[in-house]
Amino acid sequence: MTEIIVDTNVLFAGLYSASGASFKVLELLAAKQLSLVISTPLLFEYEEILKRNQTMLQLTDTEIEVILDSLCGFGRHQKVYFLWRPYLPDPKDDLVLELAVAAEVKTIVTHNLKDFVSIEKFGVEAITPKTLLERLL
Secondary structure, three states: OOEEEEOHHHHHHHHHOOOOHHHHHHHHHHOOOOEEEEOHHHHHHHHHHHHHOHHHHOOOHHHHHHHHHHHHHHEEEOOOOOOOOOOOOOHHHHHHHHHHHHHOOOEEEOOOHHHHOOOHHHOOEEEOHHHHHHHHO
């Protein structure tokens, strides 16, 4: 099964709209057709972004907690012992790259490809949700 790391912008987009590729990626994760890898720092980032935008997403605190609990339930938790910071322009992206390296996951799914430049040297690639879905078909 393909293991992926979902950048926060993909989680947000999938919860914002049920018509795009991000939502389909979330459906595949929930159906266990893809395997999610998460870390505690990434989970905290998910929570911060969802709570900051909960009015826009039309989610209650309880619904956000259910979403986060679900991600924990079907995701594989990976501890990160070695930090590569600073490597990427945004420290929040560094935590995603560090997770990929620690978990030996080859694919980060993101809408911000430009934020993950030169990560190939770690054996990791960043792709969009649409590209992921095309590869799975």
